[in-house]
Amino acid sequence: MNQKIVVCGAGIIGMSVALALAYHKQDVFLLAPDKSQTVIEEDIYDPRVYTISPSSQKFFKKIGIWNSLPIHRINPIERMEIFGDNGGKTNLTAWQASLSQLAWVIESNQIEKVLKREIKKYGIPWIKDSFVSYQNGKLGTQTGKEISAELFIGADGSKSLLRHYSNINFQHQTCNDISFIANLNGKYKHQNTAFQWFKKDSILAFLPMPNNKKGPQISMVWSMLKSKADKLSKMIYSDRINKIENEINLISNQVLGPVSISSKLYNFPLNLGKSDMITKKIALVGDAAHSIHPLAGQGLNLGLGDSEILSDIIASRAIHEEAGDENLLKRYYQARKNSVLIMSLGTYALRKLFFCNSFSLSWLRNFGMSQIDRDMFIKQFLINTASRN
Ligand SMILES: Cc1cc2nc3c(=O)[nH]c(=O)nc-3n(C[C@H](O)[C@H](O)[C@H](O)COP(=O)(O)OP(=O)(O)OC[C@H]3O[C@@H](n4cnc5c(N)ncnc54)[C@H](O)[C@@H]3O)c2cc1C
Structure with missing residues (x-):
């Protein structure tokens, strides 16, 4: 089989990048086993939920899924109260950054359900198979298919096989939380x-x-x-x-x-780390590219940022460029590397700062929190950083 763009993995990130590409009228295929949808009951909520940032909400609107989510099952976050281990305290509110919400809390199975429905509606072809090898630019699947493409997008999660087979550099962060x-x-x-x-x-x-x-x-x-x-x-x-x-x-x-x-x-x-994101004919998105500590509730948001930027760059490529063109992939990496670095280092440092018994660090982290609480400029900066993916 010879395809144009193959998205490997159909978690929320894989489905969203496929949908964003279809929205831009790109020739895209999904390759992933089809996970059966959990039965959704009226009064029972999925314990797997995500905080969805304002930027991710805009992206969901753009790819046509936001209005299909059941509004009565979504909860806004208007305020955050954060406590240190020794009296430190800070709060962040939406109005401090002129927002009506800081984020929304949405169940994972609701997002998956509407993404699947939209993928069907767009008629995006879905090869229900797993890939088991990658050699000489070709994916081999469990059922024996060989697939080549202009571009493979790795959306296969934090233990990404595509990352592994294509030797994309991955720096592990030691954290066994x-x-x-x-x-x-x-x-x-x-x-x-x-x-x-x-x-x-x-x-x-x-x-x-x-x-x-x-x-x-x-x-x-x-x-x-x-x-x-x-x-x-x-x-x-x-x-x-x-x-x-x-x-x-x-x-x-x-x-x-x-x-x-x-x-x-x-x-x-938790399996944390960040990768170089691209190699010949391959781009990684979501947890395949970077997995960060959930303390900031930003992992999925970061992946949705990858999906949006990559699909926009592919859609606006020059007429002579293929979807997997080296320069195009470099533009994607350049556009994402700072957001990934800030979020990855920031969450890792925070986690390190708190899981440490030193007296002086304990004083520093609690003092720091109280200082933030008094400084409106830092608060606005924190909220705005978390709102962008
Ligand atoms: C406890 C916890 C709480 C979190 N809370 C938040 C939050 O509030 N907000 C937030 O933004 N983020 C949050 N995150 C992070 C978020 O869960 C992840 O960033 C996100 O789920 C990553 O999605 P993904 O689609 O990249 O990967 P995955 O969800 O892992 O999907 C990978 C997909 O690839 C498929 N796949 C794997 N191997 C193959 C193969 N060989 N062939 C074909 N398909 C394959 C799998 O079947 C799967 O469908 C949290 C994480 C944790 C652990």
């Missing part, structure tokens, strides 16, 4: 506020969700050192739930009243 996620019910309304607590061995985030029948609902993302996570994982499930509920009620100081876990509990090992 594990993130636990679940939906919680609390007693008091969250008022569209997200909360985050930085502790010496963990970072706890509460994200506002729409109420369900049990009352006010929030999504928990609790990232911690592997040694701490291992102790929890060894417990039987009911003991683990009790232990987690007790600890997060202590850390959060019951800011929303006592919270309890109301969904299944999942955990994700």
Whole structure:
């Protein structure tokens, strides 16, 4: 098979870049196994949620999926309260940067569902197969197909095989953290506020969700050192739930009243790093290109930024350029490298700064937070950086 542009991987990033290319009338194919869609029930919310930034919202509008998302299941974040481990505190509000929202909290399965529907509507061909090799510019698939193309876009996640087979340089960040996620019910309304607590061995985030029948609902993302996570994982499930509920009620100081876990509990090992993003006839997007710590809730947003920029650059190429042209790919890398660097280093440094027991660093990080809290200019800078992908 000889194709023009093949997107390898059909997570949110793979589907969104395929859709953006189809929107620009490009000849694009998807290559990925078709994950079955989870059944969506009225009062049951997916524990996998994303904070979607204003830039990502604009991109979703551009590729025609924003208005198809169920508005009653989306929650805006209008304010963030962030706490240090020794009295440091800062808050960020949307009005400080003249925005009506800082971000939106949206379930993963809702985004996947509308992306799939739109891909069908556009008639984007989907080869339901996995690739297992890449040699001499050709992908070999599990069912024995050989595929060549002008450009392969690697959207195959943080353990990207395409990155591996094509020898694109990848710098690992040593971090063995594990993130636990679940939906919680609390007693008091969250008022569209997200909360985050930085502790010496963990970072706890509460994200506002729409109420369900049990009352006010929030999504928990609790990232911690592997040694701490291992102790929890060894417990039987009911003991683990009790232990987690007790600890997060202590850390959060019951800011929303006592919270309890109301969904299944999942955990994700974090595999962090960043790559050189391009090589001959290959461009990486999303977690295949860079995976960052979830403490800033920006990984997907960064990948959506890749999808938008890459599709725009491909669509506006000169008449003599192919989609996989070396200069075109260099333009993509140049356009993305700073955003990736800032987000990747920023989240890594923050995580390092807090997971450290030194007294002087403890003073510095809490003092720094309180300084930020007093400085409107820094606050605006932080909000604007997080709003752009
Ligand atoms: C706990 C946690 C919370 C997070 N919260 C946020 C948040 O609030 N906001 C945010 O912006 N980001 C968040 N992130 C980051 C976000 O989850 C990732 O950045 C995002 O899911 C990456 O999407 P992707 O499509 O690049 O990769 P993936 O979702 O991993 O998709 C990869 C796809 O490639 C396919 N694939 C793999 N190998 C092959 C192959 N050989 N052949 C064909 N197909 C293949 C897979 O089947 C899959 O469909 C969070 C991450 C974690 C761990």
